[in-house]
Amino acid sequence: MALDDPPSICGPWDARDAKRRLAAARIDPPALLRDTNARMKPAEVSWLAKRLELLWGSMPTSGNMTAKAWLHETGRMLKHLPQDILAHAIDEAARQGSGFVPGAAAILEIADPLHRKRKLHRARLDEIVNGKPVLEARPWEVRDVSMPDEGVCTPEEAQEIMRENGIPLGQHEERRTRGPLRMPSVQDYLDMGVAREDAERAVAGFRPQPR
Structure with a gap:
């Protein structure tokens, strides 16, 4: 051509x-x-x-x-x-x-x-x-779709991205981070789709070891 x-x-x-x-x-x-x-x-x-x-x-x-x-x-x-x-x-x-x-x-x-x-x-x-x-980008073009260097997007930004892509949020839509930071629980891992055995093993790894 x-x-x-x-x-x-x-x-x-x-x-x-x-x-x-x-x-x-x-x-x-x-x-x-x-x-x-x-x-x-x-x-x-x-x-x-x-x-x-x-x-x-x-x-x-x-x-x-x-x-x-x-x-x-x-x-x-x-x-x-x-x-x-x-x-x-x-x-x-x-x-x-x-x-x-x-x-x-x-x-x-x-x-x-x-x-x-x-x-x-x-x-x-x-x-x-x-x-x-x-040479300039058209309005519909995306120059860079990689994650920003300064860190991962917030939960609110992630939900907005999912809404834009038509991905149902379901029961997780209203979840927000509240209170002080804490160690992840077995239920946290189960919510992410991790098998219970793997979740329990991961949580056990976070517990302080006896001196």
Whole structure:
């Protein structure tokens, strides 16, 4: 395609050459730019939440992972991707996986190269149509979806993220941190989906040892 990198022997990509090749193929650059911009928009939140719920329910899980934790983190890390790219990446990650429900990293490994290629095409179309590439992020783009360096989000921020992704909070919605800090209890671990035997072993490890 005229927007892809040419073979190394042909030199770097050139906007004027690409414009000529698009014209020869009877492709209208402004129309292609509008279509590409439309296809950069992220997936609908309700679609993503439903797709992830179906994926979770259709495959076995590994370890003590809970549905709430997986849906929360996977939705948070994937919600910036265009829907068609995301749908393809989810299907491929499920097919290529080890039989367990795939994590966000496996899905991103497939989706990220496709997303970068589409962004490159859009930037080059901007150069062809408008004379220079548009480098700033579009309103719907996310520059960095990693956790901030200063620490983990608050419970209120976590609940807001889950609401934005359509993930039900259920009985945990009204929980708040009250009073002084305390050691975790067996019930705390059970609420997170940890097996009772593992929870009791973890709590025992926090108890002061006799001198």
